[in-house]
Amino acid sequence: MSTLLNSLTTELRRGTLTLAVLSQLRTPQYGYSLVQLLEESGVNIDQSTLYPLLRRLEKQELVTSSWDTSESRPRKYYVLSEYGVEIFLQLKEEWMKNSKQLHGLLTKGEDDELN
Amino acid sequence: MSLIDIYIQEVTRRLPEKSREDIALELRSTIEDMLSDDYSEEEVKAVLEKLGNPATLASGYRDQPMHLIGPRYFDVYVTLLKMILPIAVVISLISMIATYFMNYGGEEAVINVALHIMGEGIWRIIEVSMQVFFWLTLVFAILERTDKGKDQNPLTTSLSKWTPDDLKDISYIPKKKAITKFEVFGGLMWTSIWATLYFYAEHLVGVYRGSETGLEFVVPALNHEVLLRYWPIVVVIIGGEIALSLYKLMKGQWTKSIAIVNMVVQVVGTVVFIVIFSNPDLLHPKFLAYIADFKQLETWAVGGVISIFIISAAIAVFDGFRKAKIS
Numbered sequence: 001m002s003t004l005l006n007s008l009t010t011e012l013r014r015g016t017l018t019l020a021v022l023s024q025l026r027t028p029q030y031g032y033s034l035v036q037l038l039e040e041s042g043v044n045i046d047q048s049t050l051y052p053l054l055r056r057l058e059k060q061e062l063v064t065s066s067w068d069t070s071e072s073r074p075r076k077y078y079v080l081s082e083y084g085v086e087i088f089l090q091l092k093e094e095w096m097k098n099s100k101q102l103h104g105l106l107t108k109g110e111d112d113e114l115n
Numbered sequence: 116m117s118l119i120d121i122y123i124q125e126v127t128r129r130l131p132e133k134s135r136e137d138i139a140l141e142l143r144s145t146i147e148d149m150l151s152d153d154y155s156e157e158e159v160k161a162v163l164e165k166l167g168n169p170a171t172l173a174s175g176y177r178d179q180p181m182h183l184i185g186p187r188y189f190d191v192y193v194t195l196l197k198m199i200l201p202i203a204v205v206i207s208l209i210s211m212i213a214t215y216f217m218n219y220g221g222e223e224a225v226i227n228v229a230l231h232i233m234g235e236g237i238w239r240i241i242e243v244s245m246q247v248f249f250w251l252t253l254v255f256a257i258l259e260r261t262d263k264g265k266d267q268n269p270l271t272t273s274l275s276k277w278t279p280d281d282l283k284d285i286s287y288i289p290k291k292k293a294i295t296k297f298e299v300f301g302g303l304m305w306t307s308i309w310a311t312l313y314f315y316a317e318h319l320v321g322v323y324r325g326s327e328t329g330l331e332f333v334v335p336a337l338n339h340e341v342l343l344r345y346w347p348i349v350v351v352i353i354g355g356e357i358a359l360s361l362y363k364l365m366k367g368q369w370t371k372s373i374a375i376v377n378m379v380v381q382v383v384g385t386v387v388f389i390v391i392f393s394n395p396d397l398l399h400p401k402f403l404a405y406i407a408d409f410k411q412l413e414t415w416a417v418g419g420v421i422s423i424f425i426i427s428a429a430i431a432v433f434d435g436f437r438k439a440k441i442s
Contacts, residue, residue, distance in 0.1 A: 030144070030145075031144075031145040031148070032145050032148035032149055033148075047167070048168075048172045051141070051145065051175070055138075056178065059178075067140075073144050073147055074140065074144055076137075076141045
Protein backbone atom coordinates (compact mmCIF):
# COMPACT_ATOMS: atom_id res chain seq x y z
CA MET A 1 0.00 0.00 0.00
CA SER A 2 1.30 3.46 -0.81
CA THR A 3 2.17 5.68 2.12
CA LEU A 4 -0.51 8.20 1.18
CA LEU A 5 -3.20 5.54 1.09
CA ASN A 6 -1.83 4.23 4.34
CA SER A 7 -2.11 7.55 6.13
CA LEU A 8 -5.57 8.21 4.70
CA THR A 9 -6.73 4.81 5.91
CA THR A 10 -5.34 5.48 9.38
CA GLU A 11 -7.13 8.80 9.41
CA LEU A 12 -10.41 7.15 8.41
CA ARG A 13 -10.05 4.57 11.14
CA ARG A 14 -9.03 6.92 13.89
CA GLY A 15 -12.49 8.30 14.43
CA THR A 16 -14.14 4.93 14.58
CA LEU A 17 -11.73 3.57 17.17
CA THR A 18 -13.47 5.13 20.15
CA LEU A 19 -16.80 3.78 18.98
CA ALA A 20 -15.36 0.30 18.47
CA VAL A 21 -13.85 0.28 21.95
CA LEU A 22 -16.99 1.61 23.62
CA SER A 23 -19.09 -1.04 21.90
CA GLN A 24 -17.06 -3.81 23.49
CA LEU A 25 -17.05 -2.38 26.99
CA ARG A 26 -20.65 -3.11 27.91
CA THR A 27 -19.17 -6.06 29.76
CA PRO A 28 -15.97 -5.55 31.79
CA GLN A 29 -12.77 -6.12 29.81
CA TYR A 30 -9.09 -5.82 30.56
CA GLY A 31 -6.60 -4.49 28.03
CA TYR A 32 -5.61 -7.67 26.28
CA SER A 33 -9.05 -9.26 26.30
CA LEU A 34 -10.32 -6.15 24.58
CA VAL A 35 -7.62 -6.45 21.92
CA GLN A 36 -8.64 -10.06 21.31
CA LEU A 37 -12.33 -9.19 21.13
CA LEU A 38 -11.67 -6.50 18.58
CA GLU A 39 -9.37 -8.70 16.55
CA GLU A 40 -11.97 -11.45 16.46
CA SER A 41 -14.28 -9.00 14.73
CA GLY A 42 -11.49 -8.13 12.33
CA VAL A 43 -10.74 -4.73 13.86
CA ASN A 44 -7.01 -4.35 14.01
CA ILE A 45 -5.96 -1.82 16.55
CA ASP A 46 -2.63 -0.26 17.31
CA GLN A 47 -2.03 -1.27 20.90
CA SER A 48 0.02 1.82 21.67
CA THR A 49 -3.14 3.80 20.91
CA LEU A 50 -5.58 1.54 22.71
CA TYR A 51 -4.16 1.62 26.23
CA PRO A 52 -3.85 5.39 26.44
CA LEU A 53 -7.35 5.62 24.92
CA LEU A 54 -8.79 3.50 27.73
CA ARG A 55 -7.33 5.83 30.34
CA ARG A 56 -8.63 8.86 28.46
CA LEU A 57 -12.12 7.38 28.37
CA GLU A 58 -11.87 6.86 32.10
CA LYS A 59 -10.81 10.46 32.60
CA GLN A 60 -13.84 11.54 30.53
CA GLU A 61 -15.97 9.40 32.87
CA LEU A 62 -17.29 7.25 30.05
CA VAL A 63 -15.83 4.12 31.62
CA THR A 64 -14.94 3.07 35.14
CA SER A 65 -12.05 0.84 36.06
CA SER A 66 -11.25 -1.58 38.85
CA TRP A 67 -8.33 -3.81 39.68
CA ASP A 68 -9.06 -7.51 39.95
CA THR A 69 -6.41 -9.19 42.09
CA SER A 70 -8.17 -12.53 42.54
CA GLU A 71 -6.43 -14.18 39.58
CA SER A 72 -2.79 -15.13 39.14
CA ARG A 73 -1.87 -11.69 37.87
CA PRO A 74 -3.69 -8.45 38.67
CA ARG A 75 -5.77 -7.05 35.84
CA LYS A 76 -7.41 -3.75 35.36
CA TYR A 77 -10.97 -4.08 34.14
CA TYR A 78 -12.79 -1.35 32.28
CA VAL A 79 -16.56 -1.10 31.85
CA LEU A 80 -18.97 1.52 30.51
CA SER A 81 -20.41 3.86 33.11
CA GLU A 82 -24.04 4.92 32.97
CA TYR A 83 -23.00 8.10 31.26
CA GLY A 84 -20.80 6.02 28.96
CA VAL A 85 -23.74 3.87 27.86
CA GLU A 86 -25.75 6.99 27.13
CA ILE A 87 -23.00 8.53 25.05
CA PHE A 88 -22.27 5.25 23.30
CA LEU A 89 -25.88 4.88 22.15
CA GLN A 90 -25.94 8.41 20.81
CA LEU A 91 -22.61 7.95 19.09
CA LYS A 92 -23.82 4.70 17.56
CA GLU A 93 -26.92 6.47 16.26
CA GLU A 94 -24.71 9.17 14.78
CA TRP A 95 -22.50 6.59 13.12
CA MET A 96 -25.43 4.73 11.61
CA LYS A 97 -26.75 7.94 10.15
CA ASN A 98 -23.35 8.98 8.81
CA SER A 99 -22.57 5.66 7.23
CA LYS A 100 -25.98 5.60 5.58
CA GLN A 101 -25.33 9.04 4.09
CA LEU A 102 -21.85 8.06 3.00
CA HIS A 103 -23.14 4.86 1.55
CA GLY A 104 -25.64 6.87 -0.44
CA LEU A 105 -22.90 9.13 -1.72
CA LEU A 106 -20.59 6.30 -2.65
CA THR A 107 -23.15 4.11 -4.41
CA LYS A 108 -24.53 7.08 -6.35
CA GLY A 109 -21.04 7.49 -7.78
CA GLU A 110 -21.03 3.84 -8.78
CA ASP A 111 -24.33 4.22 -10.68
CA ASP A 112 -22.88 7.11 -12.63
CA GLU A 113 -19.82 5.12 -13.50
CA LEU A 114 -21.96 2.28 -14.82
CA ASN A 115 -24.07 4.52 -17.03
CA MET B 116 16.77 -6.22 34.47
CA SER B 117 14.58 -7.84 31.87
CA LEU B 118 13.59 -6.11 28.66
CA ILE B 119 10.07 -5.79 30.00
CA ASP B 120 11.27 -3.89 33.08
CA ILE B 121 13.36 -1.58 30.99
CA TYR B 122 10.49 -0.97 28.57
CA ILE B 123 8.10 -0.10 31.40
CA GLN B 124 10.68 2.19 32.93
CA GLU B 125 11.18 3.90 29.58
CA VAL B 126 7.46 4.59 29.36
CA THR B 127 6.80 5.61 32.97
CA ARG B 128 9.79 7.91 33.37
CA ARG B 129 8.10 10.18 30.84
CA LEU B 130 4.87 10.30 32.84
CA PRO B 131 3.79 12.39 35.81
CA GLU B 132 4.74 10.83 39.14
CA LYS B 133 1.22 10.16 40.36
CA SER B 134 0.13 8.00 37.43
CA ARG B 135 3.38 6.04 37.10
CA GLU B 136 2.66 3.15 39.41
CA ASP B 137 -0.79 2.38 38.07
CA ILE B 138 0.28 2.51 34.44
CA ALA B 139 3.37 0.38 35.15
CA LEU B 140 1.21 -2.26 36.79
CA GLU B 141 -1.33 -2.31 33.99
CA LEU B 142 1.36 -2.35 31.32
CA ARG B 143 3.11 -5.27 32.96
CA SER B 144 -0.08 -7.28 33.24
CA THR B 145 -0.93 -6.51 29.62
CA ILE B 146 2.50 -7.56 28.38
CA GLU B 147 2.34 -10.77 30.35
CA ASP B 148 -1.12 -11.45 28.92
CA MET B 149 0.34 -11.23 25.47
CA LEU B 150 3.13 -13.70 26.21
CA SER B 151 2.87 -17.47 26.40
CA ASP B 152 3.60 -19.22 29.71
CA ASP B 153 7.27 -19.82 29.18
CA TYR B 154 8.37 -17.19 26.79
CA SER B 155 11.63 -16.60 24.98
CA GLU B 156 13.37 -13.29 24.52
CA GLU B 157 12.32 -13.30 20.88
CA GLU B 158 8.71 -13.42 21.94
CA VAL B 159 9.21 -10.55 24.35
CA LYS B 160 10.75 -8.51 21.57
CA ALA B 161 7.81 -9.25 19.28
CA VAL B 162 5.33 -8.12 21.94
CA LEU B 163 7.26 -4.92 22.72
CA GLU B 164 7.45 -4.20 19.01
CA LYS B 165 3.66 -4.32 18.90
CA LEU B 166 3.45 -1.78 21.71
CA GLY B 167 5.81 0.47 19.82
CA ASN B 168 8.24 3.21 20.75
CA PRO B 169 8.01 3.90 24.52
CA ALA B 170 8.13 7.65 23.84
CA THR B 171 5.05 7.44 21.59
CA LEU B 172 3.19 5.29 24.07
CA ALA B 173 4.07 7.67 26.90
CA SER B 174 2.91 10.70 24.92
CA GLY B 175 -0.41 8.91 24.37
CA TYR B 176 -0.77 8.52 28.12
CA ARG B 177 0.36 12.02 28.88
CA ASP B 178 -2.34 13.66 26.86
CA GLN B 179 0.01 16.55 26.19
CA PRO B 180 1.12 17.84 22.82
CA MET B 181 4.37 16.56 21.33
CA HIS B 182 4.97 19.95 19.75
CA LEU B 183 5.95 23.35 21.08
CA ILE B 184 3.28 25.40 19.34
CA GLY B 185 0.29 23.74 17.74
CA PRO B 186 -2.09 24.80 14.95
CA ARG B 187 -4.26 26.73 17.40
CA TYR B 188 -1.54 29.25 18.16
CA PHE B 189 0.84 28.92 15.23
CA ASP B 190 -0.68 31.64 13.05
CA VAL B 191 -0.80 34.21 15.86
CA TYR B 192 2.73 33.24 16.84
CA VAL B 193 4.15 33.78 13.35
CA THR B 194 2.25 37.05 12.87
CA LEU B 195 3.52 38.45 16.15
CA LEU B 196 7.04 37.30 15.42
CA LYS B 197 7.03 39.07 12.07
CA MET B 198 5.67 42.21 13.68
CA ILE B 199 7.89 42.36 16.76
CA LEU B 200 11.18 41.25 15.25
CA PRO B 201 11.79 44.21 12.88
CA ILE B 202 10.58 46.74 15.46
CA ALA B 203 12.87 45.32 18.15
CA VAL B 204 15.81 45.26 15.75
CA VAL B 205 15.29 48.87 14.63
CA ILE B 206 14.84 50.17 18.17
CA SER B 207 17.95 48.42 19.41
CA LEU B 208 19.98 49.67 16.44
CA ILE B 209 18.84 53.24 16.92
CA SER B 210 19.55 53.15 20.65
CA MET B 211 22.95 51.61 19.99
CA ILE B 212 23.92 54.29 17.46
CA ALA B 213 22.58 57.06 19.70
CA THR B 214 24.57 55.79 22.69
CA TYR B 215 27.64 55.55 20.53
CA PHE B 216 27.43 59.12 19.31
CA MET B 217 26.65 60.45 22.77
CA ASN B 218 29.99 59.07 23.90
CA TYR B 219 31.70 60.08 20.68
CA GLY B 220 34.43 62.61 21.22
CA GLY B 221 35.23 63.17 17.57
CA GLU B 222 38.80 61.88 17.81
CA GLU B 223 38.21 58.50 16.17
CA ALA B 224 38.67 58.09 12.41
CA VAL B 225 35.42 57.96 10.50
CA ILE B 226 36.08 54.65 8.85
CA ASN B 227 36.70 53.09 12.25
CA VAL B 228 33.47 54.55 13.54
CA ALA B 229 31.61 53.05 10.60
CA LEU B 230 33.24 49.65 11.04
CA HIS B 231 32.61 49.73 14.75
CA ILE B 232 28.94 50.56 14.29
CA MET B 233 28.52 47.93 11.61
CA GLY B 234 30.19 45.20 13.65
CA GLU B 235 28.29 45.99 16.80
CA GLY B 236 25.10 46.47 14.77
CA ILE B 237 25.28 42.96 13.31
CA TRP B 238 25.94 41.55 16.76
CA ARG B 239 23.00 43.51 18.16
CA ILE B 240 20.66 42.27 15.43
CA ILE B 241 21.58 38.64 16.14
CA GLU B 242 21.27 39.14 19.88
CA VAL B 243 17.92 40.92 19.77
CA SER B 244 16.48 38.43 17.25
CA MET B 245 17.47 35.54 19.47
CA GLN B 246 15.96 37.19 22.52
CA VAL B 247 12.68 38.00 20.79
CA PHE B 248 12.49 34.52 19.28
CA PHE B 249 13.23 32.82 22.57
CA TRP B 250 10.82 34.74 24.75
CA LEU B 251 7.95 34.71 22.27
CA THR B 252 8.37 30.98 21.70
CA LEU B 253 8.51 30.37 25.43
CA VAL B 254 5.33 32.36 26.05
CA PHE B 255 3.46 30.49 23.32
CA ALA B 256 4.77 27.10 24.40
CA ILE B 257 3.41 27.79 27.88
CA LEU B 258 0.10 29.02 26.44
CA GLU B 259 -0.14 25.83 24.39
CA ARG B 260 0.30 23.71 27.50
CA THR B 261 -1.91 25.63 29.87
CA ASP B 262 -4.83 26.21 27.50
CA LYS B 263 -7.03 23.22 28.14
CA GLY B 264 -9.99 24.58 26.19
CA LYS B 265 -11.78 21.95 24.16
CA ASP B 266 -12.02 24.30 21.22
CA GLN B 267 -9.16 23.58 18.86
CA ASN B 268 -9.89 26.25 16.25
CA PRO B 269 -6.96 28.45 15.32
CA LEU B 270 -7.06 31.84 16.97
CA THR B 271 -6.86 35.30 15.45
CA THR B 272 -4.33 37.91 16.50
CA SER B 273 -6.69 39.21 19.17
CA LEU B 274 -6.55 35.73 20.74
CA SER B 275 -10.22 35.03 20.12
CA LYS B 276 -12.13 32.89 17.68
CA TRP B 277 -12.44 34.23 14.15
CA THR B 278 -15.72 35.86 13.14
CA PRO B 279 -16.61 37.59 9.85
CA ASP B 280 -16.52 40.90 11.76
CA ASP B 281 -12.75 40.56 11.95
CA LEU B 282 -12.66 41.39 8.25
CA LYS B 283 -13.91 44.91 8.98
CA ASP B 284 -10.65 45.71 10.79
CA ILE B 285 -8.67 44.93 7.68
CA SER B 286 -8.70 47.35 4.80
CA TYR B 287 -8.44 45.91 1.35
CA ILE B 288 -5.20 47.11 -0.19
CA PRO B 289 -4.56 46.84 -3.91
CA LYS B 290 -0.98 45.84 -4.58
CA LYS B 291 -0.02 48.94 -6.54
CA LYS B 292 -1.24 51.19 -3.75
CA ALA B 293 0.41 49.34 -0.92
CA ILE B 294 3.24 50.81 1.12
CA THR B 295 5.68 48.05 1.92
CA LYS B 296 7.53 47.82 5.22
CA PHE B 297 10.67 47.87 3.14
CA GLU B 298 9.70 51.30 1.80
CA VAL B 299 9.03 52.63 5.30
CA PHE B 300 12.25 51.32 6.79
CA GLY B 301 14.16 52.47 3.73
CA GLY B 302 12.76 55.95 4.32
CA LEU B 303 13.73 55.93 7.99
CA MET B 304 17.17 54.64 7.12
CA TRP B 305 17.66 57.42 4.57
CA THR B 306 16.57 60.04 7.12
CA SER B 307 19.00 58.76 9.72
CA ILE B 308 21.84 58.62 7.17
CA TRP B 309 21.50 62.18 5.95
CA ALA B 310 20.83 63.49 9.46
CA THR B 311 24.06 61.86 10.64
CA LEU B 312 25.90 63.32 7.65
CA TYR B 313 24.49 66.74 8.44
CA PHE B 314 25.41 66.84 12.11
CA TYR B 315 28.82 65.21 11.66
CA ALA B 316 29.68 66.82 8.33
CA GLU B 317 33.01 68.10 9.61
CA HIS B 318 34.10 64.52 10.29
CA LEU B 319 32.29 62.75 7.50
CA VAL B 320 31.87 64.86 4.39
CA GLY B 321 35.01 65.79 2.57
CA VAL B 322 38.01 64.48 0.73
CA TYR B 323 39.44 61.13 1.73
CA ARG B 324 42.82 59.76 0.79
CA GLY B 325 43.98 56.19 0.99
CA SER B 326 46.81 55.69 3.48
CA GLU B 327 48.45 52.82 5.30
CA THR B 328 45.98 52.96 8.17
CA GLY B 329 42.98 52.92 5.87
CA LEU B 330 41.08 55.93 4.64
CA GLU B 331 42.32 59.23 5.94
CA PHE B 332 40.11 62.28 6.19
CA VAL B 333 41.99 65.13 4.50
CA VAL B 334 39.78 68.18 4.07
CA PRO B 335 36.19 68.76 5.15
CA ALA B 336 34.09 69.83 2.17
CA LEU B 337 31.59 71.96 4.04
CA ASN B 338 31.87 74.80 6.44
CA HIS B 339 30.37 73.30 9.54
CA GLU B 340 29.54 76.59 11.24
CA VAL B 341 27.58 77.82 8.25
CA LEU B 342 25.89 74.46 7.91
CA LEU B 343 24.83 74.29 11.55
CA ARG B 344 23.25 77.72 11.41
CA TYR B 345 20.28 76.02 9.81
CA TRP B 346 19.83 73.38 12.49
CA PRO B 347 16.32 74.34 13.72
CA ILE B 348 14.72 73.96 10.30
CA VAL B 349 16.72 70.78 9.65
CA VAL B 350 15.40 69.28 12.88
CA VAL B 351 11.89 70.16 11.74
CA ILE B 352 12.48 68.37 8.44
CA ILE B 353 13.87 65.30 10.24
CA GLY B 354 10.77 65.28 12.44
CA GLY B 355 8.58 65.66 9.37
CA GLU B 356 10.23 62.75 7.56
CA ILE B 357 9.99 60.46 10.57
CA ALA B 358 6.35 61.41 11.09
CA LEU B 359 5.65 60.73 7.40
CA SER B 360 7.29 57.30 7.61
CA LEU B 361 5.27 56.35 10.67
CA TYR B 362 2.10 57.67 9.07
CA LYS B 363 2.81 55.50 6.01
CA LEU B 364 3.46 52.48 8.23
CA MET B 365 0.15 53.01 10.01
CA LYS B 366 -1.94 53.47 6.88
CA GLY B 367 -0.26 50.75 4.84
CA GLN B 368 -1.39 52.31 1.57
CA TRP B 369 -1.14 55.59 -0.27
CA THR B 370 -3.99 57.98 0.46
CA LYS B 371 -4.60 61.54 -0.56
CA SER B 372 -3.57 62.86 2.86
CA ILE B 373 -0.33 60.90 2.79
CA ALA B 374 0.37 62.26 -0.68
CA ILE B 375 -0.21 65.82 0.59
CA VAL B 376 2.01 65.37 3.66
CA ASN B 377 4.60 63.79 1.40
CA MET B 378 4.44 66.80 -0.91
CA VAL B 379 4.86 69.27 1.97
CA VAL B 380 7.87 67.39 3.36
CA GLN B 381 9.46 67.12 -0.08
CA VAL B 382 8.92 70.77 -0.98
CA VAL B 383 10.17 72.11 2.37
CA GLY B 384 13.13 69.74 2.23
CA THR B 385 14.02 70.83 -1.30
CA VAL B 386 13.71 74.53 -0.56
CA VAL B 387 15.86 74.29 2.56
CA PHE B 388 18.40 72.20 0.68
CA ILE B 389 18.63 74.76 -2.10
CA VAL B 390 18.96 77.62 0.36
CA ILE B 391 21.74 75.87 2.29
CA PHE B 392 23.54 74.65 -0.78
CA SER B 393 23.52 77.97 -2.59
CA ASN B 394 25.04 79.79 0.39
CA PRO B 395 28.38 81.05 -0.99
CA ASP B 396 30.12 80.46 2.37
CA LEU B 397 29.02 76.86 2.59
CA LEU B 398 32.04 75.24 1.01
CA HIS B 399 35.04 75.07 3.30
CA PRO B 400 37.89 77.42 2.31
CA LYS B 401 40.37 74.54 2.62
CA PHE B 402 38.22 72.48 0.33
CA LEU B 403 38.01 75.31 -2.19
CA ALA B 404 41.78 75.56 -2.09
CA TYR B 405 42.04 71.83 -2.57
CA ILE B 406 39.88 71.85 -5.68
CA ALA B 407 41.14 75.21 -6.93
CA ASP B 408 42.34 73.58 -10.11
CA PHE B 409 38.81 72.58 -11.02
CA LYS B 410 37.12 75.92 -10.37
CA GLN B 411 34.53 75.60 -13.10
CA LEU B 412 33.68 72.15 -11.74
CA GLU B 413 32.32 73.74 -8.57
CA THR B 414 29.46 75.70 -10.14
CA TRP B 415 28.69 72.78 -12.39
CA ALA B 416 28.58 70.38 -9.44
CA VAL B 417 26.42 72.64 -7.29
CA GLY B 418 23.98 73.15 -10.14
CA GLY B 419 23.93 69.43 -10.89
CA VAL B 420 23.29 68.41 -7.30
CA ILE B 421 20.47 70.92 -6.94
CA SER B 422 18.78 69.81 -10.18
CA ILE B 423 19.01 66.15 -9.21
CA PHE B 424 17.48 67.00 -5.84
CA ILE B 425 14.61 68.94 -7.41
CA ILE B 426 13.90 66.26 -10.00
CA SER B 427 13.87 63.41 -7.49
CA ALA B 428 11.63 65.40 -5.14
CA ALA B 429 9.23 66.14 -8.01
CA ILE B 430 9.12 62.47 -8.97
CA ALA B 431 8.43 61.49 -5.34
CA VAL B 432 5.58 64.00 -5.06
CA PHE B 433 4.05 62.98 -8.38
CA ASP B 434 4.38 59.28 -7.58
CA GLY B 435 2.62 59.78 -4.24
CA PHE B 436 -0.39 61.41 -5.88
CA ARG B 437 -0.46 58.83 -8.66
CA LYS B 438 -0.56 55.94 -6.16
CA ALA B 439 -3.14 57.71 -4.01
CA LYS B 440 -5.43 57.96 -7.04
CA ILE B 441 -5.41 54.23 -7.80
CA SER B 442 -8.64 52.75 -6.54
